[in-house]
Amino acid sequence: EDQVTQSPEALRLQEGESSSLNCSYTVSGLRGLFWYRQDPGKGPEFLFTLYSAGEEKEKERLKATLTKKESFLHITAPKPEDSATYLCAVLRYQLIWGAGTKLIIKP
């Protein structure tokens, strides 16, 4: 069965403390992997799309990487405004979504 699993469910970091969020998938025929950010009370906001193993994309303090079984969202020197829930989704015929990782950055 196609499945997308994100870990950890929640992550608390101090401002400036770098870390990584994981998105593992068991989806055959992956056609793309998407990362979104969701703030409380809002809809998800698109961050990145990755298409093939080895691909990397960066935006400000965020860098997304992709292997054949998982993707990582690396957060370097995070700030409180990076606090949000980060969602990943894998495209097969339609998007299959993970449950998200809630990231809290404490000042």
Place this chain on the structure above:
Amino acid sequence: DVKVTQSSRYLVKRTGEKVFLECVQDMDHENMFWYRQDPGLGLRLIYFSYDVKMKEKGDIPEGYSVSREKKERFSLILESASTNQTSMYLCASSLLAEGEQYFGPGTRLTVT
């Protein structure tokens, strides 16, 4: 910037009522989607539409129907609301079927 708007941010309805949720996008996107989001679960696709008057079932279409009479507008209908349909409903649109989706702010529906 793409803008997706949803008709209500919060809605409270009674069991058995017919409920309409409306979504409008202003970027001439072909594709529109309705999801529900529940704690601990990923977004689940209810219905999507790739063209006017066209619709496809998603993973959880039971108890829902949709309407797309104009390109910019996609409506979700709960024919007879039930308490297990209490959820956050998110609408999205995309230019390409496999491209990034742009989401509205969501409607938090409570059915009592």
